[in-house]
Amino acid sequence: MSSADRRIVVVGDSVAGCTAVRELRARGHEGAITMIGADPDGCYARPPLSKHVLKDQVAEAETWDLSDLDITSVGDRAVSVDTDARTVSTAAGADIPYDALIVATGAAARRIADPDQSGEIVLRTFADVRALRPRLDEARTAIVVGAGFLGMEVASACAARDIAAIVVDVDPPLERLLGPFLSEAISARAESASVDFVRVERPVTLIGDPVVGVELADRTLRADLVVTCAGDVPETGWLEGSGIADRHGVRVDERCATTVPDVFAAGDVTYFGTASSRSPFWSNAVAQGKVAAASALGVEPTCAPTDDYFWTEIMGLSIKVVGPLPLRGEPTVVEGSVENGSALLKWSHDDGRATIVAYGIKKPVGLLRRLARETAVPTT
Ligand SMILES: Cc1cc2nc3c(=O)[nH]c(=O)nc-3n(C[C@H](O)[C@H](O)[C@H](O)COP(=O)(O)OP(=O)(O)OC[C@H]3O[C@@H](n4cnc5c(N)ncnc54)[C@H](O)[C@@H]3O)c2cc1C
Structure with a gap:
């Protein structure tokens, strides 16, 4: 089959899906491309939403304009896939045929409320932001469940509006990702901006209907605003019964191929190998979008399927941050000082690799990548 006859369907219209579509055309694909996306707000970047x-x-x-790419955009939800007939079915009842399929349905915010409990606020989509912003305008107190990067960004938005925020988590802020050294530095900075932390032994439950607070082991906390930032879950419901996904997400190899022929996957929905751990970050979604597109065309990818920025x-x-995570132990301070909120830091890992962190200091990402490469110690 020539490239012009090959029909490629991409499900998911965020960064992994849009990157894949752009890469398909950049690598010379002349055939039909259909992109199916469920978000009524269309294609947009998520990182600015919490900033x-x-x-x-x-x-x-x-938002991204893909009008130069001559693709068919279907604003609908994919509800199932038939890998024998090679069709994707949508909620509106369309059956869209494919020769190659790229799964880029990302993830949804993990919710912790009971199914019959109303008013849980999460932050994943632009619609979530539209709902949250007026609540921030009115709130004087807030509880943020989850001290990962998203929870800390929401706490930052609270601090910027003089809202007294309490962040609740089983782990110290960002420790799982960035390690104890940076966790302590970030906690100190947040506390000086009137953000409090409550460390709990087990995950909290939300109280009220609508939600008004959280239940801890020894007390309840209430606030004008409660935001859940408790991670995300891969969007695999529509793949049920297809053999493409399991309970961890969509498993892919170095070429972003799934276990099903001619089905590839990219972005937050994926995981590699047997580790069953996902790395739901922007740069990985971009890298995998490119690799999945190349693999769908049967050409060599131009980059690796992971990017640790x-x-x-x-x-x-x-x-x-450029380099492997999490970060253990103390860094070498290459420049500046953490206390002053402007430092270039380096962690050396046992396997010879290095992680470079620009902490409040303006440095281009290209330079950080070069430093991480150059300061790595080759293992022979
Ligand atoms: C608020 C926020 C801030 C972030 N900030 C950062 C940051 O600072 N740095 C960083 O590295 N990463 C950040 N991330 C993570 C980063 O945005 C994600 O890694 C990235 O968006 C993943 O892209 P994706 O295309 O794989 O999935 P997603 O962005 O989840 O997009 C998947 C798309 O698929 C669509 N979809 C889902 N199911 C279906 C279906 N059945 N049919 C059709 N369409 C479907 C969805 O509507 C969605 O548009 C942030 C994430 C959020 C939510």
Whole structure:
């Protein structure tokens, strides 16, 4: 079959899906491309949602224009896939045929409320931000469940509005991802901006209907606003029975191929190998979108399927990380000082690799990548 006859369907219209579509055309695919996306707000970037879009009342999500790519966009939810007939069915009843399928349905916010409990607020989509912003305008107190990067970004938005925020988690802020050294530095900075932390022994439950607080082992906490930032779950419901996904997500190999012929996957929905751990970050979704597209065309990918660059913005501080995570022990301070909120840090790992962190210091990502490469110790 020539490229012009090959019909490629991409399900999911966020960064992994849009990158895949762009890459398909960039690698010379001339055949039909159909992109199926369920979000009524269309294609947009999520990272700004918890940063300036959340803080700034008038800011809009950053949307992408794919009109130059000559694709068919279907604004609908994929509800099932038939891997024998090679069709994807949508909620509106369309059966869309494919020769190659790219699964890029990402993840949804993990909810912790009881199914019959109303008013749980999460942050995953632009619609979530539209619902959250007016609540931030009115709130004087807030509880944020989860001290990962998203929870800390929401706490930052609270601090910027002088809302007294309490962040509740079983682990110290960002420790699972960035390790104890940066966790302590970030906690100290947040506490000086009037953010409190409550460390719990087991996951909390939400109280009220609608939700008004959280139940801890020894007391309840209530606030004007409660936001759940308790991780995400891969969007695999529509793949049920197809053999493409399991309870961890969609397992892919180095070529972003799934275990089903001509089905590839990219982004937050995926995991590699047997580790069953996902790395739901932007740069990975971009890398995998490119690799899945190349594999769907049967050509060599131009990049690896993982990219260990991650960034966040907490309490007005930009933190950029290049290299393996999590970070253990103390770093070498290459430049500046953590106390002053402006430092370039390096962690050396046992396997010879290095992680470079720009902590509140302006450094281009390219430079951080180069430093991580150059300071790695080759293992022979
Ligand atoms: C608020 C927020 C802030 C973030 N900030 C950062 C950051 O600072 N740094 C960083 O590295 N990462 C950040 N991330 C993570 C990053 O945004 C994700 O890794 C990235 O969006 C993953 O892209 P994706 O395309 O795989 O999936 P998603 O972004 O989840 O998109 C999947 C798309 O598929 C659609 N979809 C789902 N199911 C179906 C279906 N059945 N049919 C049709 N369409 C479907 C959804 O509507 C969605 O548009 C952030 C995430 C969030 C939510």
